[in-house]
Structures are given as C-alpha cells and as structure tokens.
Amino acid sequence: MYSNLEELTSHEVFYYFAEISKIPRGSGNEKAISDYLVRFAEERNLEVVQDSALNVIIKKDATTGYENVPTVIIQGHMDMVCEKNQDTIHDFEKDPLQLRIEGDMLYATDTTLGADNGIAVAYALALLDAEDIPHPTLEVVITTEEETTMNGALAVDAAHFxxxxxxxxxxxEDGKLLVSSAGGVHVTQVLPIKWENTTEHEVAHSIRIKGLKGGHSGISINKERGNSNKILGRVLHELSTEFQYSIQQINGGLKPNAIPREAEATVFIQQEDVEQIKKKIDKYNDxxxxxxxxxxxxxxxxxxxxxxxSSNVFAKETKHKAITSLLLIPHGVQGMxxxxxxxxESSTNLGVVTTTDTSITFESEIRSSVKSVKSYMVTQVRTIAEMLECxxxxxxxxxxxxxxxDxxxxxxxxxxxxxxYGKEMEVIAVHAGIECGVFIEKIPGLDAISIGPDIFLVHTPDEHISIPSTINNWEYFIYTLKRMKDLL
Structure with a gap:
C-alpha cells in the first residue's frame, strides 16, 4: 500500500489530512484551523462564511448536469480531542501532530490522531479542490467545539443553507450507514473546599491509577472498561475504613466525553501506617x-x-463529600x-475530576436516545449534588x-x-453525540445520514485510522455524489 508519509500524502485526502495535522485544533483552540479553511476557500474563489463561533461554511456550485439536483450539505467538525499520557511531551496548543504509518494504519506518535473528525475536513477539502468529481451544489459546513459542547453546531445560522x-x-465504521444517534448533556458538580492544616507527623504520598484503556464515552461505554476516577474513589474509601489520612487534591481524566484512563490523589498519612497502606494497595491491585x-x-x-x-488538606467534611461523590456519581451503561x-440507550461518564484552590469539580457526560431518560439522569446527578450541598x-x-x-x-x-460492493450495507444507530440532530432541529425536513472510514481507539493516544478503509470510503462517497441525479 503506502510505505511512507510522502507516498501516502500523494493521495488527495491524506494530503489534506497531513496539512491540518500541522495545525493545533483542540476544542476551544480552533481559530488557526478555522482561518486556514477560510484561506483555502478564498484561494479557490469559493463563497465562504466564518461566523462568530468560528464555524466555516464553504459553498461550491453544481457541476454540469447537476444544477437541478437537490443541494447537499457536507458536514464535519474541525476540533479534536487532545489526549496523551502524562509522561508524553507534547503541547497541543502549538505542536503539530507527528504522523506515522504502521502496516496499513495511520497513527500520531503518543497522542490522539484527530481522525475524529479531521477525516471529514480532509474529505471536504479534497472534494472542494477537485475539478473532476461530478456533484450537486455543495454547502460544506465545518463546526467547532463538537467534542466538548457542540456549541459550534448550536450556533450555526440555518439561514445560510x-x-x-x-x-x-x-x-x-466503514461499510456501515449511521442513521440515528443519542442526545447528550454536560453536567458539572462543584464541591466547595474547606481547608485545614495537616499535622507534622503526616507524610505526603500519591495514589495514582494508570494503565486503563479509556476510550470514547459513547462508543466504548459498553466495553466495561475501568474508569480511573471511580476506581480512585473506591481505593480512597477502602483506606478510610482502616486508616486516618488527609487528602490534598484529587485529579483525574482530561475530557468529559473520554472514559478517564488516569487519576491521582495526593494524601498525607501517618509514617507508621505507610507499610500497611502499601500492603492494602497491593491487595487492591490484585x-x-x-x-x-x-x-x-x-x-x-x-x-x-x-x-x-503546602500543608493544606481537605477538612474532614470535604474529604467525606469528595469520596462520597466519587462513589455515588453514576458511571457506565444505564439502559439498553x-x-x-x-x-x-442511555449512559453516563464521570470523565473529569479537578481540584482548584476553592473547589473540586466532577464533570459527567450524560447520553440518551430518549429525551425524557436523559432528563431523569440529570435529575439523579442533581439530587446527589444537593444531598452533598454542591x-x-x-x-x-x-x-x-x-x-x-423514509x-x-x-x-x-x-x-x-x-x-x-455487491453486498448489503449495514444500517446502524450509535450511542454518541452526532451533530445531525442539531441540524435536523434547525432545518425542518432535512434528510441526514452519516458515513466514515474505520477509526480505532478514538479519544486515546492509540487512536489510528485504516488507510485502505479511508480510501475505500472516499471512493464510495464520491460515487454516491455522482448518483445524486437519481433523487430527481
């Protein structure tokens, strides 16, 4: 297939994927990639709009013979989840991704690849740049902040379309046609911290959960992978039943929509308890x-x-509420x-725990394909927070x-x-947030589907994309655009 990046980027899709991989584009940091898309359109004399949310809309006229075919909206998002392991040196605010090929897969080195959803951007740019692909009038919209808030899609003005x-x-998933997805909501519990001073006989130690696979909190939630925040809560609770200790900070996870892989607590313990606590943790490892x-x-x-x-630690009341929160805030599949x-059908992910000078925050991503169930799960989290005075x-x-x-x-x-391909395509629904729901709500009667190539371990540093699948899916995509005449 392709033995090196130079060969790979000779393909139009991977050329643009490599180009955007040079531009930092974590959620909330999309100005540079948004401006790149605007320049791309202007250089090709295409109509372009950049709105206040940095969404970019690029329009291209139909090719000859397709002037009367219904206009098609091509949509994806420009932001990516920025995940790395703690010992990886990479600044997502300024460093380009380091792409590499392993077999027939494309990876980034020790970071997320951003194929979710850089591949949509690459497809769109390759299509807009091409002069030999038949197509109806195109309205390409690339949104911001999909991975965090969906505020980009929510801010889009439907009058543009x-x-x-x-x-x-x-x-x-290549070969699968996505036709339905879940809705979601981001819920944050905020626990105010009361501080006190530790005693001079207590020694600082860290308790760190690591080695978990993590993954997308929608796609991978049914794989029963460990949640580092929940595990840390269990460990802290178990220790509190046998030992006197203090907590200075609890931090875990990086994104609400990624199952957390690592979490850490800084604790102060009596010197005489160190060996016994070590034995207790060894048992818990087993x-x-x-x-x-x-x-x-x-x-x-x-x-x-x-x-x-610092000798500041949580007061006993704060310590109790923090551990209780880690134990009680729901995580995992809630219904099929x-x-x-x-x-x-429904799930929740306790994705991020953060300690600041004033509070501990617990961030959850709640998903459901049933609006009333989503509301009920929010009520559950709200009730736990109220019980703990958060x-x-x-x-x-x-x-x-x-x-x-229909x-x-x-x-x-x-x-x-x-x-x-001579075979039936599998039609699927997915337990993840897809922007189709937002656009359908904004544009009544809009007919939507979603496609894409095989991408693996998204939202983790091991994310990778199949090169043959990407090319195959691209060819299927442009073949179907050519067949859009059949909709007349």
Missing part, C-alpha cells in the same frame, strides 16, 4: 486485575512518596435499547437524532453500496 440532504462524515482482566489487563495502582510544600439490539452546572445540551425510516438519502446510499 438551502440543502435538503445532509451527509455527515463523523462515523467511524482485586482490580481480577475484575478488569479482560477489559483493562494493564490496570495498576502506584503508591509512592511525593514532595509537597429495546428497539435496536445491542444499542446502548452546586450543579448544566450546559451543552444537544438533541438526539431520531431514526427516519429517508431517501438512506435508500440511495444503501443502493450505491450494493452496486459498488
């Missing part, structure tokens, strides 16, 4: 390796002395769909994408797949 069909390129032997066989708890200059076999913040509430059995786009994509 005349499109009747939406092709979202944010799916992650417990976790047994519980997670199939999902996270490399899980470990690291207990070691650490140098801390009775309509689609194997589909998670504040609750709710944002980034985005709608579900309901299944449309979709003409669905029918066309199924037909072209069978023509091209």
């Amino acid at each position: 005349k499109g009747e069909i939406l092709i979202n390129i944010d799916s992650e 417990i976790l390796k047994n519980e997670l032997q199939f999902s996270d066989p490399k899980v470990s708890i690291v207990f070691e002395k650490t140098d801390i200059s 769909s009775m309509a689609i076999e194997g589909l998670v 504040e609750v913040l709710i944002d980034s509430d985005y709608p579900e994408w309901p299944y449309n059995p 979709s003409k786009a669905k029918k066309l994509f199924e037909e072209t797949y069978k023509e091209k």
